[in-house]
Amino acid sequence: MKISQCYRLAEMVAPELKELFIGRHPEEWHTGYALAYARPCAGPRIAEHFDLADDQIPTILFAREPDAGLLLHELAHLLPVDGPESVAAAEAIEAGTYDDAGGSFDATGDDWLRAAVAWEGTFDLPPWDGHGILWIRRVLHLHHRAKLAGCVVDIEDLRVAGLDYQLAAPQVYAAALGDEPDRMANWTFAKVESVTPPTGYIDAFERDANNYFQRIKQSRG
Structure with a gap:
């Protein structure tokens, strides 16, 4: 895929990203294991x-x-661009903010954002750190918009959810969203994230998070 094609696809699926630079990582710069990466600002x-x-x-x-x-x-x-404050605060879930007293992720007070995990002891960042409930939803919406634009992408090529993140397969989350990506295909992502996701989608993530932390708890005795 050429860089020019990347720009065209980005414009079709996320037009609110009016300013965006896409390029090839310089070979002389170390990347670790990353295949690609995004930054909210380029930096000097x-x-x-x-x-x-x-x-x-x-x-x-x-x-x-x-x-x-x-x-x-x-x-x-x-994404989202210029989203509501609750969206920015909710990212703390994926960054690992933890409420020891409540035994769950400390979110924004929105119950749907709480991964109800029974966890005691030291909190470690989960494998889906930065790739959790909000991000998965965005990727699946982008996936649907790409399809509407004539770009069919295998869901496995999105590198979303699944075993690498200790979550259910992406197909599970896509099914749980139902027709939401189609109904909201013309919305900005700030507007999408101002709406509570389907209950089944929330339940799927909470179930996966709960199972993961239960396994960690058991492994540590």
Whole structure:
């Protein structure tokens, strides 16, 4: 997939990202295991290397040949644009904010954002850190929008949910969302995330989170 094609697809599925830079990660820069990564702003180093006039522009860099699945994966990290404060606060769930007293993730007071896990002791970041309930929903919405735009992507190529994250398969989450991605296909992601997801979707994530933390608890005796 060419970089020019990445720009066109990004514009079709997330038009609110009016400013966006997409490029290839310089070979001389170490990337670790990452195939690609997104940053809410380029920063001075990237801006200087690519001669960008604005180092605050949202950026996606590919460490390998770009593909549509990876692009949708990374776009979801840059959304929503100008979302409600509750959305920003909810990201604390995926970042690992923990309420020891309540025995659950400390969110924004919205029950649907609480992964009801029975956990005692030291809290460790879960394998879905940064790729949890909000992000999965975004990726699946982007996946549907890409299909509507004529770009069919295998759901496995999204690298969302599944064993790598100790979550159910992405098909489980897609089924739980039902027709939501189609009904909201023309919405901004800020508007999408102002609406509570379907109960079945919330239940799927809470079940996976609960199972994961129960396994960790049992493994530590």
